[in-house]
Amino acid sequence: MIDLYYWTTPNGHKVSIFLEEVGLPYRVTPVDIGKGEQFLPYFLTIAPNNRIPAIVDDEPADGGHPLAVFESGAILLYLAEKTGQFLPSEPRQRSEALQWLFWQVGGLGPMAGQNHHFRNLASEELPYAVERYTRETSRLFRVLDKRLADRRYLAGETFxxxxxxxxxxxxxxxxxxxxxxxxVNVRRWLEEISQRPAVAKAYDLVAEINADPAPWLSDRSLISVGGR
Known part of the structure; x- marks a missing residue:
């Protein structure tokens, strides 16, 4: 059993998507970041950086006591190695998958997150910050589009x-x-992933956890507008 400490954000969705894809049994403990629950003492023993998501694996491979893992990229890598799924075994393909995983956690996520903050949440308008992070998000989207021009997924033909x-x-x-x-390559990639049943199930979890989610964090219907 995997205990998932989760809230309805992009980083939270990463782990719920993986768990739905592989069919690992898991139970969700909501951590409402709007109420500051990520700072509660019990959660800090699991995730010392007070950020969601985090997991506790009740049955780690070494047979020892439950193992806590924080940071979404580290969680995905841990679960991929635990299950033998969604991480290629061939060295070159594995390297590509890890490079693009780290591209996301080190670039796309932080830049898009700052973009969202200054565009949608900041208490005062800061045009320089909005322009800077919007431009950097655009650059990263173009990097992604170029990467997907001659391959189905980021690491090749395998999700x-x-x-x-x-x-x-x-x-x-x-x-x-x-x-x-x-x-066009990003749009094709988004549409294809959106059709995966596990992705739909992961996003359905939002309604069970958060009665008033921010649409940008949780709404799969955004893809249906056809790229305009």
């Missing part, structure tokens, strides 16, 4: 943790001030 990590941060492109009109 991997790199795609699982990136999808929830690309899905809310409208809220990030982006357009997909010229990013």
């Amino acid at each position: 991997s943790i790199a795609d699982i990590a990136s999808y929830p941060w690309v899905l809310p492109w409208q809220r990030l001030g982006q357009t997909l009109e010229d990013l």
Whole structure:
């Protein structure tokens, strides 16, 4: 059993998507970041950086006591190695999957997150910050589009943790001030991933956990607008 400490954000969706894809049994403990529950003492023993998501694996491979893992990229890597799924075993493909996983956690996620903050949440308008992070998000989307020009997924023809990590941060492109009109490869990739049953189940979890989610964080219907 995997205990998932979760809230309805892109980083939270990464782990719920993976768990639904592989069919691992899991139970959700909501951590309402709007109420500051990520700072509660019990949660800090699991995730010392006070950020969701985090997991506790009740049955780690070494047979020892339950193992806590924090940071979404580290969780995806841990679960991929535990299950033998969504991380290629061939060295070159594995390297590509990990490179693009780290691209997401080190670039796409932070830049899109700052974009969202200054565009949608900041208490005062800061045009420089909005322009800077909107422009950097746009650059990263173009990097993604170029990568997908001659391959189905980020690591090649096989869906991997790199795609699982990136999808929830690309899905809310409208809220990030982006357009997909010229990013035909990104649009194709988004549409294909959106049709995966496990992705639908992971996003359905939102309604059970958060009665009033921010649409940009949780709404899969955003892809249906056809890239405009």
